[in-house]
Amino acid sequence: MDERARKYVIVGNGFAGTTCAEQLRKADPACSIALFTDEPYPLYNRIALPPMLRKQVTEAKVIMRDAAWHEKLAIDLHLSTRIDRIDAAERVAYAGGRGFPYDALLVATGGRPNPSPSPGAEGAHNVYNFQYMDDTKAISEQLEQSKVAVAVGGSFIAYELAEAFASRGVETHWVLRGPRFLRRMLDEIAGEMVDDAARDEGVHVHYGEEVERLERSNGVVTKVVTTGGLEIPCDCLGIGLGLTINTEVLDGTGVEVRTGIVCDDRLETNVKGIFAGGDAAEFYDPTAEMHYRMGTWNNAGAHGKVAAINMAGGDQRYHDVPEYSSQLFSAQTITQFGISPEYREGLEMVRKIDREKGHYRALFFWQNRLAGVLMIGKGNRAGKRKYVEAIKSKVAFAPSEWESLLGWTAG
Numbered sequence: 588m589d590e591r592a593r594k595y596v597i598v599g600n601g602f603a604g605t606t607c608a609e610q611l612r613k614a615d616p617a618c619s620i621a622l623f624t625d626e627p628y629p630l631y632n633r634i635a636l637p638p639m640l641r642k643q644v645t646e647a648k649v650i651m652r653d654a655a656w657h658e659k660l661a662i663d664l665h666l667s668t669r670i671d672r673i674d675a676a677e678r679v680a681y682a683g684g685r686g687f688p689y690d691a692l693l694v695a696t697g698g699r700p701n702p703s704p705s706p707g708a709e710g711a712h713n714v715y716n717f718q719y720m721d722d723t724k725a726i727s728e729q730l731e732q733s734k735v736a737v738a739v740g741g742s743f744i745a746y747e748l749a750e751a752f753a754s755r756g757v758e759t760h761w762v763l764r765g766p767r768f769l770r771r772m773l774d775e776i777a778g779e780m781v782d783d784a785a786r787d788e789g790v791h792v793h794y795g796e797e798v799e800r801l802e803r804s805n806g807v808v809t810k811v812v813t814t815g816g817l818e819i820p821c822d823c824l825g826i827g828l829g830l831t832i833n834t835e836v837l838d839g840t841g842v843e844v845r846t847g848i849v850c851d852d853r854l855e856t857n858v859k860g861i862f863a864g865g866d867a868a869e870f871y872d873p874t875a876e877m878h879y880r881m882g883t884w885n886n887a888g889a890h891g892k893v894a895a896i897n898m899a900g901g902d903q904r905y906h907d908v909p910e911y912s913s914q915l916f917s918a919q920t921i922t923q924f925g926i927s928p929e930y931r932e933g934l935e936m937v938r939k940i941d942r943e944k945g946h947y948r949a950l951f952f953w954q955n956r957l958a959g960v961l962m963i964g965k966g967n968r969a970g971k972r973k974y975v976e977a978i979k980s981k982v983a984f985a986p987s988e989w990e991s992l993l994g995w996t997a998g
């Protein structure tokens with residue numbers, strides 16, 4: 588490494604990008620760090636947007652960093668500034684016509700939500716995605732004057748919208764194409780348990796239905812018409828139909844892109860000096876022994892840290908077990924460790940269900956190793972740690988032992 592101060596550029600100031608900036612400052616006190624976001628906010632807690640929409644937390648609590656924090660760490664934060672091109676040969680990132688040279692660059696651009704493809708949606712004033720702070724503010728305002736709201740999609744985001752609508756006292760309809768919520772991750776029984784939780788909250792769930800068209804009046808959607816013939820009056824329409832990963836900034840760089848930006852377990856891409864992290868990265872997980880994308884908060888932070896160490900000339904491998912936990916309406920919780928059938932085909936499963944207690948446990952095995960865990964209902968912390976350690980250690984369990992692992996968390 589040469590003696591001059593190194594220059595780092597980070598595209599995206601979500602949890603991956605901002606964690607990377609913080610870690611870079613620790614690893615390299617003399618370096619310069621330029622952190623870019625096309626949003627007008629410093630880091631905010633994206634996973635706190637649902638509680639903000641439910642009016643359980645304020646905007647001030649959701650914002651995690653302020654200008655003073657960036658100044659103290661000498662992180663040059665560029666708000667509302669989109670990086671539109673990277674010259675990988677010259678190692679310069681461009682925002683408009685202005686160039687920012689780098690020695691190493693992180694792309695942590697996340698994804699943008701897919702818009703509603705339904706006829707009548709385009710340009711309507713009361714149709715929303717749910718990804719950004721500004722979406723949350725706009726939906727919240729609309730709910731103040733809404734009697735009926737409709738959430739569309741089988742993803743976590745559609746669920747979060749349905750839950751928020753119901754918690755705001757609005758008549759809520761949830762329209763899903765599939766036979767259950769998260770159909771590739773949950774089996775039938777787990778799906779029924781989520782359904783129970785939704786109905787207990789007063790949500791009208793419509794499975795096997797797609798939006799055929801939206802009726803409008805004066806630029807707003809007034810009715811959702813489904814392929815099965817339902818006609819639902821609507822004052823607020825929320826769309827949770829997945830993300831398109833923001834990779835365009837890498838066009839022309841030669842960086843490989845598949846479901847996301849392909850990188851190794853050091854988070855470096857095939858182009859030296861360019862790293863990827865968080866939702867945007869299709870990374871190599873040495874525990875699962877495969878590449879995949881994982882859109883979770885903890886994973887974004889873990890990527891930010893590992894990428895920073897390697898950008899600063901270190902040699903650290905990603906070695907985390909992805910973990911996701913979310914409330915499922917007011918009375919339930921869903922937790923996932925490692926991978927599930929959504930990520931890898933051919934996993935073998937054992938499960939234990941207690942409908943009365945609202946407990947569901949599924950353990951997924953791959954080549955006799957514990958690969959992932961899915962839990963509905965709370966479990967004890969020690970048991971959850973044991974699952975994570977078992978996944979990480981890659982220890983083999985004979986099939987005759989699998990059932991006994993179900994007892995590691997109570998219930």
Ligand SMILES: Cc1cc2nc3c(=O)[nH]c(=O)nc-3n(C[C@H](O)[C@H](O)[C@H](O)COP(=O)(O)OP(=O)(O)OC[C@H]3O[C@@H](n4cnc5c(N)ncnc54)[C@H](O)[C@@H]3O)c2cc1C
Nearest residue numbers: 599601602603624625633670696697865866882883884887
């Ligand atoms: C409503 C909601 C609820 C969620 N709930 C949970 C949960 O309960 N648990 C959990 O683990 N995860 C949850 N997630 C997922 C989690 O928030 C994400 O996995 C995580 O925030 C991803 O962080 P990131 O840094 O990779 O990307 P992001 O947070 O998406 O940040 C990327 C940033 O880069 C900006 N950007 C993109 N392109 C450019 C460019 N060219 N130039 C400049 N800036 C650019 C984007 O606008 C954005 O600000 C939730 C997500 C949402 C939306």
